[in-house]
Amino acid sequence: MTSKAPTTTTEDDITAETIRRFEGTPDPRLREIMTSLTRHLHGFLKEVQLTEQEWFEAIKFLTATGHKCDDIRQEFILLSDTLGVSMVVDLISHRKPAGATESTVFGPFHRPGAPELPMGANIAAADKNGMPAVVFGRVLDVAGRPVAGALLDVWQANSEGFYDSQLPNADELQMRGKFRTGEDGRYVVRTTRPVHYSIPTDGPVGVMLNATNRHPWRPAHIHFAVSAEGFEPVTTHVFDSIDPYLKSDAVFGVKDSLIVDFQEHPTRDKAAEDFGMEPPFVTAEFDFVLKRRA
Ligand code: BEZ
Numbered sequence: 001m002t003s004k005a006p007t008t009t010t011e012d013d014i015t016a017e018t019i020r021r022f023e024g025t026p027d028p029r030l031r032e033i034m035t036s037l038t039r040h041l042h043g044f045l046k047e048v049q050l051t052e053q054e055w056f057e058a059i060k061f062l063t064a065t066g067h068k069c070d071d072i073r074q075e076f077i078l079l080s081d082t083l084g085v086s087m088v089v090d091l092i093s094h095r096k097p098a099g100a101t102e103s104t105v106f107g108p109f110h111r112p113g114a115p116e117l118p119m120g121a122n123i124a125a126a127d128k129n130g131m132p133a134v135v136f137g138r139v140l141d142v143a144g145r146p147v148a149g150a151l152l153d154v155w156q157a158n159s160e161g162f163y164d165s166q167l168p169n170a171d172e173l174q175m176r177g178k179f180r181t182g183e184d185g186r187y188v189v190r191t192t193r194p195v196h197y198s199i200p201t202d203g204p205v206g207v208m209l210n211a212t213n214r215h216p217w218r219p220a221h222i223h224f225a226v227s228a229e230g231f232e233p234v235t236t237h238v239f240d241s242i243d244p245y246l247k248s249d250a251v252f253g254v255k256d257s258l259i260v261d262f263q264e265h266p267t268r269d270k271a272a273e274d275f276g277m278e279p280p281f282v283t284a285e286f287d288f289v290l291k292r293r294a
């Protein structure tokens with residue numbers, strides 16, 4: 001019997017044959033993804049002429065990335081973030097009409113169980129050394145009308161630059177809370193002024209950043225996930241306009257529309273009275289604009 005197998009198999013033959021094997025994939029979207037993935041992955045290998053030693057290093061790196069993950073540490077999200085993948089996927093997934101609040105990277109530090117708090121509550125009661133801050137504004141639709149019953153899920157690093165899950169008492173929820181708007185769409189959150197912080201560098205992502213001479217800093221920000229019945233939810237940040245890392249965020253998450261001025265209140269003034277704050281403190285005003293579901 002004569003074999004039909006080719007006697008010479010080139011790199012391009014392998015690529016073509018791998019793509020051919022995906023032709024029978026019943027789900028057309030999965031077929032499209034696997035075909036394109038094969039084409040780009042093989043193209044990358046050929047472009048850099050990857051050696052066996054380098055491929056083995058890559059497998060060791062990905063294995064270590066998996067081993068670093070557990071219930072509260074997600075090294076793969078961190079890898080996706082630092083490779084710019086999360087933000088490219090974000091931009092593809094959330095094309096907003098002009099005026100709607102832009103989304104940004106979700107990050108690995110959200111925890112689902114944050115308590116729903118009364119409007120104006122302080123999420124930073126345990127953060128004794130931070131500058132007290134009031135973040136306030138409205139949740140609106142794109143026509144500027146208030147959205148009642150919107151849920152704002154807020155989370156933030158403390159003034160030392162750590163999320164609660166990175167602290168020794170990691171089980172305790174800190175610097176987190178959920179707030180629900182009333183008829184006027186207004187929200188008020190008491191917290192501490194955010195600070196820039198280093199993403200975790202004690203795992204494979206840190207090794208990658210170090211080897212490529214990249215810094216691990218994220219500019220100061222507060223995370224918000226805002227949702228309301230009948231609207232597309234938005235996951236975003238509010239960034240502090242004075243932060244030195246706005247132009248070099250380690251995870252590419254900054255968008256101009258999300259940068260706000262934190263106003264300083266060194267002495268007793270109207271804001272101190274309105275919010276019941278003891279100076280010194282800062283305030284930041286930001287309106288979230290939601291797009292109605294199609
Ligand atoms: C964060 O902002 O919490 C974050 C986002 C991406 C990577 C690491 C941290």
Ligand code: FE
Pocket residue numbers: 107109156157218221223
């Ligand atoms: Fe963060």
